[in-house]
Amino acid sequence: MRIAIAGAGAVGQSIAQELLEGGHSVFLIERSADAVQPQHVPGADWLHTDACELASLEEARIETCDVVIAATGDDKVNLVVSLLSKTEFAVRRVVARVNDPGNEWLFTDAWGVDVAVSTPRMLAAMVEEAVNVGDLVRLMTLRQGQANLVEVTLPDDTPLAGRPVRDLRVPAEAALVTILRGGRVIVPQPDDPLEPGDELLFVAPADVEQEIVEIIRHSG
Numbered sequence: 001m002r003i004a005i006a007g008a009g010a011v012g013q014s015i016a017q018e019l020l021e022g023g024h025s026v027f028l029i030e031r032s033a034d035a036v037q038p039q040h041v042p043g044a045d046w047l048h049t050d051a052c053e054l055a056s057l058e059e060a061r062i063e064t065c066d067v068v069i070a071a072t073g074d075d076k077v078n079l080v081v082s083l084l085s086k087t088e089f090a091v092r093r094v095v096a097r098v099n100d101p102g103n104e105w106l107f108t109d110a111w112g113v114d115v116a117v118s119t120p121r122m123l124a125a126m127v128e129e130a131v132n133v134g135d136l137v138r139l140m141t142l143r144q145g146q147a148n149l150v151e152v153t154l155p156d157d158t159p160l161a162g163r164p165v166r167d168l169r170v171p172a173e174a175a176l177v178t179i180l181r182g183g184r185v186i187v188p189q190p191d192d193p194l195e196p197g198d199e200l201l202f203v204a205p206a207d208v209e210q211e212i213v214e215i216i217r218h219s220g
């Protein structure tokens with residue numbers, strides 16, 4: 001994929017390096033001359049320009065990108081980049097960094113955002129995951145709030161231990177997408193047995209999240 005990242009600070013550079021290692025084509029857009037440091041991410045293309053300017057995005061040929069990531073430290077900039085990328089250049093997927101949790105409500109399809117990533121929310125979710133075994137933890141909001149990526153860790157006394165995935169009566173609106181077991185990522189199959197400590201990742205709308213919790217707690 002061709003991926004553009006607006007903002008070449010520490011966050012933008014880290015994302016770029018990860019994507020390059022995944023075999024993607026990446027270029028970084030940065031308006032501060034001091035932050036343009038191609039030697040730090042040598043496999044990426046760089047463009048010294050203001051990503052909030054329509055002409056700059058035209059120069060970057062944003063319309064050829066599969067994904068645009070607005071990763072600056074300024075929420076206003078990230079919103080403008082997202083809106084221009086989606087409405088003016090029809091970029092298929094726009095991901096935006098949320099710096100201030102108080103601004104999270106703005107990061108919706110109205111501003112061209114497909115996925116909003118809030119670092120404070122993610123860190124809080126990881127803390128919750130560590131202490132709330134058996135409870136549902138919301139990791140990320142997807143598709144403008146239409147669904148969430150949520151996680152439930154099976155406790156040691158789970159009634160589902162040893163039972164196959166097909167015994168999980170997941171609501172029709174939701175889907176079990178991954179099981180994390182130790183260092184393994186398992187694509188769940190109907191006959192796969194469940195084990196205590198399994199981290200189950202679901203995509204689900206908010207109104208069925210509690211139903212998922214009840215199913216996991218009381219399946220017997």
